[in-house]
Amino acid sequence: xxxxxxxxxxxxxxxxxxxxxxxxxxxxxxxxxxxxxxxxxxxxxxxxxxxxxxxxxxxxxxxxxxxxxxxxxxxxxxxxxxxxxxxxxxxxxxxxxxxxxxxxxxxxxxxx
Amino acid sequence: xxxxxxxxxxxxxxxxxxxxxxxxxxxxxxxxxxxxxxxxxxxxxxxxxxxxxxxxxxxxxxxxxxxxxxxxxxxxxxxxxxxxxxxxxxxxxxxxxxxxxxxxxxxxxxx
Numbered sequence: 001x002x003x004x005x006x007x008x009x010x011x012x013x014x015x016x017x018x019x020x021x022x023x024x025x026x027x028x029x030x031x032x033x034x035x036x037x038x039x040x041x042x043x044x045x046x047x048x049x050x051x052x053x054x055x056x057x058x059x060x061x062x063x064x065x066x067x068x069x070x071x072x073x074x075x076x077x078x079x080x081x082x083x084x085x086x087x088x089x090x091x092x093x094x095x096x097x098x099x100x101x102x103x104x105x106x107x108x109x110x111x112x
Numbered sequence: 113x114x115x116x117x118x119x120x121x122x123x124x125x126x127x128x129x130x131x132x133x134x135x136x137x138x139x140x141x142x143x144x145x146x147x148x149x150x151x152x153x154x155x156x157x158x159x160x161x162x163x164x165x166x167x168x169x170x171x172x173x174x175x176x177x178x179x180x181x182x183x184x185x186x187x188x189x190x191x192x193x194x195x196x197x198x199x200x201x202x203x204x205x206x207x208x209x210x211x212x213x214x215x216x217x218x219x220x221x222x223x
Contacts, residue, residue, distance in 0.1 A: 004155075042201055042213035043156065056210060090155050100146060101211060103155035 004104035006091050012110045015081060021107045023074040023091030032074040033101065034066060035090040043090055043103075049074060050096055081111045115139045116204050118214035126222050131189040133217050135202030138183065142204040146211070147176060147187045150199045159200075160187070192221045 004025045013019050023032065031050050035043035048056035049068040063085075065077040074091055088108050094101040117136045125131045133147075143164040148156035162169040162176045162185065169176050175188045189196055202214040 006155075040216075042215055043211075044213075045210060048210065088153075092155075100158050100161050102158060103148075105155045106153075108153070 004091055004093055004102050006089075006104035006107050008107060009105070010108045010110075012112065013078065013081065014112050015083070017081075018077070018079045020078065021076040021089055021091075021109075023076075023104055024072055025093040025102070025104075026072055027093065027102070028071075029093035029095055029102075030071060031094045031096045031101075032068060033092040033094075034064075034074070034076050035092060035103075037088045037090055037106070047076075078109075081109075083111050086110045114215075115142075116202055116212050116214040118200075118202055118217045120217050121215070122218040122220070124220045124222060125192050127194060128191045131187075131192045131196065131219055131221070133187040133189075133200050133202070133219065135185050135187075135214050136183055137185075137204050139204070139206065139212075140180075140183065141206045142212075143207065144205050145176070145178060145185050146203045146205075147174075148201045148203060148213075149196075150201060150216070156201060189219075194221050194223060197221045 007022045034046040037043045045058050046060045047066045052068045063080050067075040088106040090106045091104040092101040146161040147159045150156045160171050160174045160176050162178050178185045197220050199216045199218050201216045203211045205211050
């Protein structure tokens, strides 16, 4: 199994909703990431988990809350988002000591 | 501060010819460089990488060249095929974990 899966594929939510994005990998990777990508822009790093511990938070607003329940799963909990948070949210994973990160297909999020 | 730059937003190449995508970086501490390919509405796909201790890495039709003194890397695709049409991102990292991406170059392969 050499892929990163993400659910849901698309999500539409209101500004008062609470929702969660899910990511899963079974490659034995111990580093997992959340990226945000706006149209025609490169992916922007949000969070990094290393061995299930949060190691990098790129000054992301608290309305985004990551969670790593185990080494294969990564969640991103969303609450009180703004329309400008609409974007493609990408999950990725890598071996901690190897640089290449594998990306999932992303969740297209629309905040109304 | 844009640490990784892809100065060409787009590139058009004829099928069968060589595509050369360029990337410049400013942080001399970067020690690993990667190229990703991205189709619309999909996540980036890892293509090829190179460590800062090498100056060339080849994988099939894809070759990455690294010029550390110029802080420049390039991706060569030969021969170019229509399926290569996509956005290509250059990325760099220092140590573990954090990737810094360039702005991307949209490559179009013309029949």
